Amino acid sequence: MGYTPMIQQYLSIKADYQDCFLFFRLGDFYEMFFEDAKRAALELEITLTSRDGGGEEKIPMCGVPFHSAESYIKALIEKGYKVAICEQVEDPKATKGVVRREVVQLITPGTVMEGNMLDDKENNYLAVVTETGKQKFAFAYTDMSTGETFVMEINRGWNAVLSELFNRPIKEVVVEQDFSPAYIEELKEKMQLTVSYAKETEQNELIAGLVTNISDSRLADTCKILYQYLFHTQKRAIDHLQKAQVIELAEYMTLDMYSQRNLEITSSLLRKEKFGSLLWVIDRTVTAMGARKLKKWLERPLLTQSLIEKRLDLVNGFYQQFFEREEIREALQSIYDLERLSGRVSFGNVNGRDLIQLKRSLAKIPFIKETLKQFDNKAIKQLVEKIDDLPDLLELLDVSIAEDPPIAITEGNLLKDGYNQELDGFRDASRNGKHWIAELEQKEKVETNIKSLKIGFNKVFGYYIEVTRPNLPMIPEGRYERKQTLTNAERFVTAELKEKEALILEAQDKSVELEYQLFLEIREKVKDYIPDLQRLAETISEIDVLQSFATVSEENNYVRPTFTNDHNIYLEENRHPVVEKVMKDDQFVPNTIELAENKHLLLITGPNMSGKSTYMRQLALTIIMAQVGCFVPAERAELSITDQIFTRIGAADDLVSGQSTFMVEMLEANHAIQHATENSLILLDEIGRGTSTYDGMALAQAIIEHIHDQIKAKTVFSTHYHELTSLEENLQGLKNIHVRAEEIDGKVVFLHQIHSGAADESYGIHVAQLAGLPDSLIKRANIILSQLEGTTEEKSEPVQKTKDDELAMEQISFFATEKPKRKEEVSPVDSEIVTSLQKINLLEMTPMDAMNELYKLQKKAQETKGR
Numbered sequence: 001m002g003y004t005p006m007i008q009q010y011l012s013i014k015a016d017y018q019d020c021f022l023f024f025r026l027g028d029f030y031e032m033f034f035e036d037a038k039r040a041a042l043e044l045e046i047t048l049t050s051r052d053g054g055g056e057e058k059i060p061m062c063g064v065p066f067h068s069a070e071s072y073i074k075a076l077i078e079k080g081y082k083v084a085i086c087e088q089v090e091d092p093k094a095t096k097g098v099v100r101r102e103v104v105q106l107i108t109p110g111t112v113m114e115g116n117m118l119d120d121k122e123n124n125y126l127a128v129v130t131e132t133g134k135q136k137f138a139f140a141y142t143d144m145s146t147g148e149t150f151v152m153e154i155n156r157g158w159n160a161v162l163s164e165l166f167n168r169p170i171k172e173v174v175v176e177q178d179f180s181p182a183y184i185e186e187l188k189e190k191m192q193l194t195v196s197y198a199k200e201t202e203q204n205e206l207i208a209g210l211v212t213n214i215s216d217s218r219l220a221d222t223c224k225i226l227y228q229y230l231f232h233t234q235k236r237a238i239d240h241l242q243k244a245q246v247i248e249l250a251e252y253m254t255l256d257m258y259s260q261r262n263l264e265i266t267s268s269l270l271r272k273e274k275f276g277s278l279l280w281v282i283d284r285t286v287t288a289m290g291a292r293k294l295k296k297w298l299e300r301p302l303l304t305q306s307l308i309e310k311r312l313d314l315v316n317g318f319y320q321q322f323f324e325r326e327e328i329r330e331a332l333q334s335i336y337d338l339e340r341l342s343g344r345v346s347f348g349n350v351n352g353r354d355l356i357q358l359k360r361s362l363a364k365i366p367f368i369k370e371t372l373k374q375f376d377n378k379a380i381k382q383l384v385e386k387i388d389d390l391p392d393l394l395e396l397l398d399v400s401i402a403e404d405p406p407i408a409i410t411e412g413n414l415l416k417d418g419y420n421q422e423l424d425g426f427r428d429a430s431r432n433g434k435h436w437i438a439e440l441e442q443k444e445k446v447e448t449n450i451k452s453l454k455i456g457f458n459k460v461f462g463y464y465i466e467v468t469r470p471n472l473p474m475i476p477e478g479r480y481e482r483k484q485t486l487t488n489a490e491r492f493v494t495a496e497l498k499e500k501e502a503l504i505l506e507a508q509d510k511s512v513e514l515e516y517q518l519f520l521e522i523r524e525k526v527k528d529y530i531p532d533l534q535r536l537a538e539t540i541s542e543i544d545v546l547q548s549f550a551t552v553s554e555e556n557n558y559v560r561p562t563f564t565n566d567h568n569i570y571l572e573e574n575r576h577p578v579v580e581k582v583m584k585d586d587q588f589v590p591n592t593i594e595l596a597e598n599k600h601l602l603l604i605t606g607p608n609m610s611g612k613s614t615y616m617r618q619l620a621l622t623i624i625m626a627q628v629g630c631f632v633p634a635e636r637a638e639l640s641i642t643d644q645i646f647t648r649i650g651a652a653d654d655l656v657s658g659q660s661t662f663m664v665e666m667l668e669a670n671h672a673i674q675h676a677t678e679n680s681l682i683l684l685d686e687i688g689r690g691t692s693t694y695d696g697m698a699l700a701q702a703i704i705e706h707i708h709d710q711i712k713a714k715t716v717f718s719t720h721y722h723e724l725t726s727l728e729e730n731l732q733g734l735k736n737i738h739v740r741a742e743e744i745d746g747k748v749v750f751l752h753q754i755h756s757g758a759a760d761e762s763y764g765i766h767v768a769q770l771a772g773l774p775d776s777l778i779k780r781a782n783i784i785l786s787q788l789e790g791t792t793e794e795k796s797e798p799v800q801k802t803k804d805d806e807l808a809m810e811q812i813s814f815f816a817t818e819k820p821k822r823k824e825e826v827s828p829v830d831s832e833i834v835t836s837l838q839k840i841n842l843l844e845m846t847p848m849d850a851m852n853e854l855y856k857l858q859k860k861a862q863e864t865k866g867r
Contacts, residue, residue: 290544317377
């Protein structure tokens, strides 16, 4: 036996949406069947039931109420699923058989429009990636809630694409059917993104018009795929979509995903949240638009000095005039999210309250313009010319929309009296009728002497006269017509009351219907202003970010950086912007950082927990702040433009791809070495620690030499291999610095001060003690350390070594307990020990192998003493 016609209809529609949950409208519920029902019941924690579908077995089924479906849809979207909304497109009362249904919208993680599914301060991007050549890709992304779209060419390989995806709030990626399966797997598993397939591109005038500004056909075709996917999923015109802005990556600082993560620019490394990031410190924006704009600027610092200086000029103007800036901040608090409002107007889900918010926003614009004119800064005054306060739109909204409209747009009371003459007539008839009803109630109370008599209304019976049971004998015979019997009362009507009811209800129905149509017309008129609203939003959000920079700069005592062309960096009393904000009891210790063209590589030594990583990070964050146009945490800042920042800070396994800490370390170091230029900044922390001591030290030295000789990038290299400090003698561009620490009463005190020269100790055992390791363990470690270092403090002549083995032979002092005697004092056994020492190839030994070998040598030495 086959399925029922309704289930057959469901299966027919579901066949086109296999990768989605199909929300199938049945009355007041969205129902799901078969596998959708089983999965939805688990994901949404709702009851799984079943129904007869015409087959031999009952069909699994679950559902959610229509009026509260949005919260369930949000839960599925946040888990990365897609939801197809299938609605009844015919009137069930006028249809025989199964009501026709169609999918009216496909909601995916990258196409969300509903307000409660979006983060006000975060974009929600849908991206398209296409392969355009060997290691070349076109990359486009859009936020459908705002209409902004961007496109670029990426010619540095697949990892650069992953960095773009990682560095931006992208929720979904669309690819073509023949896209690399390996790449798709990485998108799903490593990046945890929803992957969708492109739809066949159709000839569409709107799509063609959106790419007329793109000369590169590969980029234009990628944008067409993006727009076509939006039209396919939303199944309506999307008038707020903007032409794609072509991003030239060469105009912006490159920050790969490792640098974004390690430097904690927009989210903290540990908790993956805004708190503890650079964004958290400098975000004093007031509007949602401004918050999103600030994040975009942080993701793409500028490389063009003139553009950076222009931003700094504007920030300086806001910085200098506190009172006017505060007035701007206060006014901005009344500005609604104009970007997303434009999207809602275009999408057709804007309501009366949204338009009131728009009206109040526009009403503040003239005040903002006048306040901007009060600034002395010419650049700020010029911003006024970019602001259109849209007086015609403001007037339309002012005369039409009621001050406190309902959320629903189909229940009336949306529009003001006086806006439409016909509507006023219906309202007057309705109000007069209700006034007549009130007068009738008073009249009946007097004539029947029933004080509790009342006239009420419900949708089933209309208007009625209600009399409580004890008062029924007081009703004159034949006065009323009985309508309904209740437990404690009777309800009646009169011919006159029914006549008035017809007039009142007709006026109300016509009023609500006309008001709805008038509201749609107003919405269409507002739609004409979408491009103007988007331009206004762009300027207002820019003002918001600039005042935010000025506000945070004044509050935190930041200074305006200056830029030079001599490749030098000089930061006097530089501070870490985040660390100084989270420190509660202690005061942050600032340090001066200097990287000159002739000393472009700093080799920093010092104990763990002393502040080496903080020193490195604050340098990078200061540069980023300067190149987005913000003042910086220092007493004085002289910078040159940095084109890229590469970091290798902190140890982390890449468990997804099965790579160890050391492999990740080498990959990140290689990424820097392959792509850095002399205008780049490289931060490398403890390179080589993931392998044996000598392998690691050899790699570290080779990397230092390569960067110094070949790349000449500004570099800070942190290490515990103190032997590397001898490189200062041979590498002219390298300078040793160290973090100062003092040992007081057997305890180490970190001063967090950077000084010239190399550190004399690592203080590793002291750090272990601070970490709370048992006292007995600490004592034992000190004994072992004394044994290992014991005889290395005795003054003796070094063993003759070849130049190539010099560094390796120096390392023997870490393990040996005896040094060879002077040549004239060497005994036969001692000579054997010296020969053995010279044959040891430390660079091919692990620390344990070295310890075993040296134990044998020590036994020989002790035997010699015994003789």
